[in-house]
Amino acid sequence: xxxxxxxxxxxxxxxxxxxxxxxxxxxxxxxxxxxxxxxxxxxxxxxxxxxxxxxxxxxxxxxxxxxxxxxxxxxxxxxxxxxxxxxxxxxxxxxxxxxxxxxxxxxxxxxxxxxxxxxxxxxxxxxxxxxxxxxxxxxxxxxxxxxxxxxxxxxxxxxxxxxxxxxxxxxxxxxxxxxxxxxxxxxxxxxxxxxxxxxxxxxxxxxxxxxxxxxxxxxxxxxxxxxxxxxxxxxxxxxxxxxxxxxxxxxxxxxxxxxxxxxxxxxxxxxxxxxxxxxxxxxxxxxxxxxxxxxxxxxxxxxxxxxxxxxxxxxxxxxxxxxxxxxxxxxx
Numbered sequence: 001x002x003x004x005x006x007x008x009x010x011x012x013x014x015x016x017x018x019x020x021x022x023x024x025x026x027x028x029x030x031x032x033x034x035x036x037x038x039x040x041x042x043x044x045x046x047x048x049x050x051x052x053x054x055x056x057x058x059x060x061x062x063x064x065x066x067x068x069x070x071x072x073x074x075x076x077x078x079x080x081x082x083x084x085x086x087x088x089x090x091x092x093x094x095x096x097x098x099x100x101x102x103x104x105x106x107x108x109x110x111x112x113x114x115x116x117x118x119x120x121x122x123x124x125x126x127x128x129x130x131x132x133x134x135x136x137x138x139x140x141x142x143x144x145x146x147x148x149x150x151x152x153x154x155x156x157x158x159x160x161x162x163x164x165x166x167x168x169x170x171x172x173x174x175x176x177x178x179x180x181x182x183x184x185x186x187x188x189x190x191x192x193x194x195x196x197x198x199x200x201x202x203x204x205x206x207x208x209x210x211x212x213x214x215x216x217x218x219x220x221x222x223x224x225x226x227x228x229x230x231x232x233x234x235x236x237x238x239x240x241x242x243x244x245x246x247x248x249x250x251x252x253x254x255x256x257x258x259x260x261x262x263x264x265x266x267x268x269x270x271x272x273x274x275x276x277x278x279x280x281x282x283x284x285x286x287x288x289x290x291x292x293x294x295x296x297x298x299x300x301x302x303x304x305x306x307x308x309x310x311x312x313x314x315x316x317x318x319x320x321x322x323x324x325x326x327x328x329x330x331x332x
Contacts, residue, residue, distance in 0.1 A: 005171070008072045010091075011082035012036055013282075014052040015108055018144035019082055021053075024062045025174040032065040033072040035091075040065050053148040069095060078104045078168070080138065081120065084283040085111030088123065100128035104164055106157075108138040110192045111285035117292040119189045133161040136168060137185060139192045141247035143257040150176040156244035158182040158189070180243065186234035188244050191226050194307075195249040196286030197293060198222040200264035201310050202253040204320050207268020214328070218306065219253055221331045225304045229293075232300045260286040267313060268320050290314055305330040 007027060009020050012034035023030050034040050042050040043065050047058045066072055069091070073079055079100060083091055088109070105128065107120035116123060121135050136159035146153055155172055159165035160183055169179035182188055201222070202215060210218075226249065227240045240246060252258050263284035266276040273287070294311045297304050309327040312318040 005077045005167075006075050007031065007171070008033065008076035008079045009082060010069070010072070010079065011084075011108075012039055012049070012051070013082065013084070014144040015110075016082035017049045017053045017056060018147035019080060019108060019138070019172075020058070020063060021056050021147060022172055022174060022177055024059065026171050027062075029062050029064060031072040031076055032063050033069050034065060034067060037067050040067055053144060056148050070099065073099055073103075076103060078106065078171075080106045080108055081124075082108040085109050085113050085120065085285060086283060086288050088113055088120070089115050092127065097128050100124075101130055102134075103130070104134045104136070104168075105130050106136045106138055106168060107189065109285075110139065110196065111283075112193045112289045112292045114288045114292060117295055119186065119193060121185055121189055132185065133159075134164065135159065135185065136165060137189045137192070138168070138172070139188050139244055139248060141243055141251040143251065143255055145257045147177070152176055152178070154178050154180065154243055154247070156180045156182055156188060156248075158185050158187075158244070160185050182244060184234075184236065184238050184244075187230045187236065187238050190230045190233060191240070191245045192248060193285075193289045194226050194229060194293060195222075195252045196260045196284070197290050197307055197310055198226075198249060198286075199252040199258050199260035200267070200284070200286040200290070200314075201306050203258075203261035203264020203266075204268040204310070204313065205264075205324060206261070207265040208320055208324055210324070215253075217331050219249065222253070222306055223249055225302075225306055229297060229300075229302050229304060232302050233296065260284045263287065264310075273314055286310075287314060 008031040010033045048054050105124050109120045113123045124130050124135050139156050142153040157165045157169045165181040169181050173179050259282050290311050309323045313320050313323050
C-alpha cells in the first residue's frame with residue numbers, strides 16, 4: 001500500500017535532498033520541487049544536487065524534479081515540506097491553497113515561521129485548512145550529511161493520527177534509517193525549534209573557549225528549559241529524555257555538521273550576526289527562532305535564561321563574553 005502513495009518533497013537544501021534519497025528506497029517515484037532552475041537542470045543532466053550533498057546520485061527514473069510547485073503538489077497524496085521556515089510564507093504566496101487541504105502534509109522544517117511566531121504545523125493548519133490529524137513532523141536526531149554517507153540514523157515521525165505516522169515511518173525506514181513514531185505533534189516540533197537556539201548557545205560558548213565540562217552543564221540545563229517550555233505550551237505527558245527531544249538536542253549542539261552551532265561559534269569568535277550569516281551562506285534556523293521563542297516564552301511566563309542570553313547576544317548586541325559570564329551564575 002505504501003508504495004502506491006504519491007509523494008512530493010518541497011525544498012532544494014540538504015535535508016530535502018536527504019529525504020528524497022531515503023524515500024526512493026521504498027517508493028516507485030518522488031515528485032521533487034526545487035526553486036533553483038540551475039539546480040534542477042544540473043540534477044537532470046548529472047544526477048546530483050550541485051549545491052547540497054553532492055555525493056548523492058539519483059536514479060532519474062525515480063524522481064520528477066521541477067520548479068513548478070503546483071505541478072509537483074497537485075498529484076501527491078503526501079507532501080513533505082523541507083524548506084527553511086524564513087521562506088515558507090513567500091513560497092506559498094501565490095499558491096492555490098485548496099490544493100493542500102485534503103492531503104497529508106509533513107513538516108521537515110525544524111524552524112519557526114517568523115511572520116507569525118508559529119510552528120510549521122500551525123502554519124499549515126491555518127494557511128491550507130489541513131486538519132491537525134493530517135499534519136505531521138519528521139525530526140531527528142539526524143543530520144542530512146550522515147544520511148548521504150548512509151550512516152545509521154534515527155528519525156521520529158510525529159502525528160496525532162497513529163496510522164498516518166506509522167505509514168510515514170514505514171516509508172522512511174531502510175537499511176540505514178530506523179524510525180520511531182509519536183503522537184506529540186506540538187512537543188516534538190517545538191523541541192526541534194528550541195534545540196537550534198541551544199545549539200547556537202553551545203557554539204557561542206565553544207567560540208569563547210568554554211570546555212566540555214561547561215557544555216555538559218549548559219545542555220543539561222537546556223533540556224530542562226525545553227521540558228518546561230513545551231509542558232507549558234502543550235501540556236501532555238511526554239518523556240523528554242527520548243531521542244526526539246534529548247537526542248535531537250545533543251546531535252545539534254555537538255555535531256560538526258550543525259549549522260546553528262557553526263553560526264554560534266562564529267558569534268563567539270567575534271563575528272557580527274550579518275557577517276556570520278554571509279560567511280555560512282546557509283540558513284541557521286535558530287537565529288529566527290530565538291526572537292520568536294522569546295515572545296512566546298514571555299507570553300507563557302517560562303523562565304529560560306539560556307534563550308534570554310542568546311537573544312541578548314543576537315538581537316540586543318550585548319557582548320557574548322559579558323552575557324555568557326552572567327549566564328554561568330544562573331545554571332546549576
